[in-house]
Amino acid sequence: MSEEKLKFAFYWAASCGGCEIAVLDIDEKILDVAAAADILFWPVAMDFKYKDVEDMDDGFIDVCFFNGAIRNSEQKEMAHLLRRKSKVLVAFGSCAVTGGIPGLANMSDKKGVFETVYHENATIENPEGIVPEPSSQVSEGELTIPEFFDTVDTLDQTVEVDYYLPGCPPPTDLILTAVTAIIKGELPPKGSVIAPNKSVCDECRFERSEKSITAVKRIYEVEKIEDKCLLEQGIICLGSATRGGCGAVCMDANMPCTGCGGPTPNSLDQGGKMISALASILGLEGEDKMTDEEVDALMDQVVDPLGTLYKYGLPSALIKRKVMK
């Protein structure tokens, strides 16, 4: 049977560009991808215009890999456009799946972000107090730029998503699994996360024994990392609350898991699960004799719980943003 080549598209919204690099990290296998698929749209690497996508028939693109969170009107518009033009839409990377680092901006709003970026930062010189406006008048006429939103959303809070490929960036193996499944037409049921159903701990090289710690340490406070579970050494490692598939590579470099794989299957809130884990291992020694003040001091050692436990997932958490008064 004379097979027509698959049609792929890649797009980036609020992201750092690391996901685009991750696509190239599949190395020479990219040639197999190129043999099986044509890339119709990839702003980071190829010169296409949005108009080219608009001119396509609906569902013309077979698979669109969409990375980045939704934080302005251009990204929202492109999410809707690519959804319409694609048969399969894949949320690619932590930002698209759970909100990612840009999602931490949900600790503030448009006003707060602009205040910091255009006025308060020490290196900013902006005597006229110029901030971006969606529309401005210049002598040549009206200039418009996308509108900046108060809240960062994930891709599936914006449009319907068929598959999820988490990770910051998604591990090469998972990208290959996904692309191979697409090429062979062996995709899992719609809505699946293309990653194992096990936690990062399951893939970690470190030995785990008795879980009980007396103090929480930040990584710089540990003189020598021992060859055992980082959590047992007092370093907050989100491995137990995070979906695996990464091969626990951070731990191979003696760094704790920061949770980019998103929550484990069937868990509603990654941070909430990690709170449970921390509460059940911290300061067990003499817990029956501790005063409430001592317990408070113990819990105060978890510096910046929000930034630590929701580093990649605030927009998809149960409480997705700070309440602005």
Add this chain to the structure above:
Amino acid sequence: MDDFEPSVVAFLCNWCSYAGADLAGTSRLKYPANVRPIRVMCSGRVDPVFVMEALKEGIDGVLVAGCHPGDCHYQSGNYKTNRKIKLIKRLLSDLNVDPGRVRFEYISASEGQKFADTVTDFVAQLKEMGPNPLKEGCK
């Protein structure tokens, strides 16, 4: 705001606090009807996700009650929950949600009065705070 009646979910442990709430009832003690008790086998069963989900769904206050220190039927569930609630409170203040909306108390099976007092006090506090800001959907 005078007619604001806060909604409260109370997670009560089977062995102490639920029996305490029961005693409050059989003793005909009066306390506000704003509280919706949920019996759990141990306060340690209360996952932080329950608390956050309740707040997200618009519940104004969450009460978690367990056995007194040393009395836990499962030895240490109450200590764990005390810790969990403390961390949840820290998280909530980061999110600008009043941490006072979540409360942990030790209530034994004989403390019907303490249950009634706790609920009365909590509801009064929540009336002061006003409706849960997450109620309108946190957009």
